[in-house]
Amino acid sequence: MEKVGVVNIIPLRLPLVKEGDDLAKLIVDSVRDTGSRVENGDVFVVAHKIVSRVEGRVISLNDIKPSFFAATLAEYVEKSPELVEVILRESRKIVKVKGRHLITETRHGFVCANAGVDLSNTPGEDSVTLLPLDPDGSAERIRGGIFRLTGRKVAVIVSDTHGRPFRCGVVNVALGVAGLNPLFSYVGKRDLFGYRMQHTLVAVADLLASAAALVIGQCSEGVPVALIRGFVFSDEEGSGKDLIRPEEQDIFR
Amino acid sequence: MEKVGVVNIIPLRLPLVKEGDDLAKLIVDSVRDTGSRVENGDVFVVAHKIVSRVEGRVISLNDIKPSFFAATLAEYVEKSPELVEVILRESRKIVKVKGRHLITETRHGFVCANAGVDLSNTPGEDSVTLLPLDPDGSAERIRGGIFRLTGRKVAVIVSDTHGRPFRCGVVNVALGVAGLNPLFSYVGKRDLFGYRMQHTLVAVADLLASAAALVIGQCSEGVPVALIRGFVFSDEEGSGKDLIRPEEQDIFR
Numbered sequence: 001m002e003k004v005g006v007v008n009i010i011p012l013r014l015p016l017v018k019e020g021d022d023l024a025k026l027i028v029d030s031v032r033d034t035g036s037r038v039e040n041g042d043v044f045v046v047a048h049k050i051v052s053r054v055e056g057r058v059i060s061l062n063d064i065k066p067s068f069f070a071a072t073l074a075e076y077v078e079k080s081p082e083l084v085e086v087i088l089r090e091s092r093k094i095v096k097v098k099g100r101h102l103i104t105e106t107r108h109g110f111v112c113a114n115a116g117v118d119l120s121n122t123p124g125e126d127s128v129t130l131l132p133l134d135p136d137g138s139a140e141r142i143r144g145g146i147f148r149l150t151g152r153k154v155a156v157i158v159s160d161t162h163g164r165p166f167r168c169g170v171v172n173v174a175l176g177v178a179g180l181n182p183l184f185s186y187v188g189k190r191d192l193f194g195y196r197m198q199h200t201l202v203a204v205a206d207l208l209a210s211a212a213a214l215v216i217g218q219c220s221e222g223v224p225v226a227l228i229r230g231f232v233f234s235d236e237e238g239s240g241k242d243l244i245r246p247e248e249q250d251i252f253r
Numbered sequence: 254m255e256k257v258g259v260v261n262i263i264p265l266r267l268p269l270v271k272e273g274d275d276l277a278k279l280i281v282d283s284v285r286d287t288g289s290r291v292e293n294g295d296v297f298v299v300a301h302k303i304v305s306r307v308e309g310r311v312i313s314l315n316d317i318k319p320s321f322f323a324a325t326l327a328e329y330v331e332k333s334p335e336l337v338e339v340i341l342r343e344s345r346k347i348v349k350v351k352g353r354h355l356i357t358e359t360r361h362g363f364v365c366a367n368a369g370v371d372l373s374n375t376p377g378e379d380s381v382t383l384l385p386l387d388p389d390g391s392a393e394r395i396r397g398g399i400f401r402l403t404g405r406k407v408a409v410i411v412s413d414t415h416g417r418p419f420r421c422g423v424v425n426v427a428l429g430v431a432g433l434n435p436l437f438s439y440v441g442k443r444d445l446f447g448y449r450m451q452h453t454l455v456a457v458a459d460l461l462a463s464a465a466a467l468v469i470g471q472c473s474e475g476v477p478v479a480l481i482r483g484f485v486f487s488d489e490e491g492s493g494k495d496l497i498r499p500e501e502q503d504i505f506r
Contacts, residue, residue: 004468006263007261007262008260008262009260009464011257011258110419111419120453164417166365166497166505167426167496167498168436168454168496168498169437169456169457170453170456171459171460182422202466204422206422211262211464213460243422244419245418245420245421251349251352
């Protein structure tokens with residue numbers, strides 16, 4: 001982040017994906033469709049929804065038998081018992097229940113509403129999309145696939161949309177990363193006036209995910225991937241889990 | 254956000270600013286320095302630090318007499334009594350004190366560490382930078398100034414860097430906005446499969462602030478402003494305060 005130039009955020013249009021599709025190939029094709037080609041240092045931010053879909057992480061609520069606890073909780077949060085059962089299966093801890101809000105810690109450790117289980121952009125009336133089982137692995141498979149197809153070294157972020165305390169509206173965050181360190185430390189660097197920065201750790205992968213959200217639509221635009229070009233990042237490996245604040249360091253848990 | 258094209262994030266280099274400087278003029282000049290000129294629909298994200306500086310919101314801790322309460326609290330959070338006194342003066346409520354963390358609600362309503370009072374990028378050993386008194390007003394003055402100089406209708410966001418619960422690292426958020434609605438609602442819009450979105454409200458201004466942070470440095474790069482070009486936004490007026498979640502709707506307060 002030392003010598004900064006213009007950063008471009010390029011929307012990539014993909015066809016509707018289905019289980020088993022090769023996202024790396026679809027992404028490489030979509031870059032070609034823009035009249036460009038994959039370059040070293042490109043960052044691809046991929047909405048988890050299409051990752052979940054190609055990985056078969058879409059299930060029908062009709063197949064779910066809710067437990068007694070799920071049914072009780074469902075009444076409290078005014079959701080269907082089947083949906084709450086799925087949310088609980090995707091969670092390792094309930095963080096907060098209040099009004100219709102059900103905030104849990106997912107199997108990966110992410111703290112978010114409904115364990116990331118999503119009703120929208122899912123084929124079928126009663127189907128829901130779950131988060132990828134291993135978002136870092138998903139990012140790494142796409143990164144590796146793009147490397148094999150093009151010989152280019154890129155970074156890949158699998159992103160999701162989260163609400164947050166204190167502020168209205170959702171923003172985007174990184175669930176999985178490959179080929180990039182999701183955190184950038186300013187510690188020990190000097191500021192404009194020579195002051196040594198004490199503890200600024202920047203969530204670079206979350207900034208990239210939010211930047212990508214300027215072109216990735218929630219609705220029917222068909223842009224599930226953004227190519228971010230011109231951003232110089234540290235390619236030390238890291239994990240999306242590096243962005244999870246450990247519970248014992250989290251003063252709001 | 255319906256028909257999306259490429260979004261460019263352009264770093265703008267400004268000279269070191271001092272109290273009374275005309276930010277609108279400096280920004281227009283900096284766009285010219287890039288070989289371009291201001292266009293309708295440009296979004297300027299301005300780090301609050303330079304806004305605070307031109308507005309004289311830099312104070313010396315040597316001039317501060319800490320209260321007894323500030324001195325007691327200072328011992329607890331391991332900060333200087335003068336700094337804690339300033340933080341309390343900038344706050345209307347203490348939200349959480351734990352370890353070295355002092356989270357307050359600022360005079361504007363933002364919930365953040367140390368009421369946004371910052372030791373870095375400040376001239377002078379013992380001086381600190383405070384948040385602008387009225388970030389919306391600051392944004393509006395810059396927006397109006399750019400309009401008078403160029404005749405172009407732009408949007409302006411005054412941004413800050415915040416930590417957050419659950420996730421490591423800081424991201425950027427909008428404190429003040431002018432010429433743009435900081436929230437975008439998908440409510441009632443249809444997704445790819447015809448499902449009507451229930452409650453997705455996107456914090457567009459925070460996405461823009463975080464995107465800008467890809468080029469705005471914390472350190473000595475001298476890039477305090479980003480020009481975001483190509484993003485189609487709703488120019489209904491709004492306020493940075495629209496992004497503050499009211500306490501009674503905040504399940505983590």
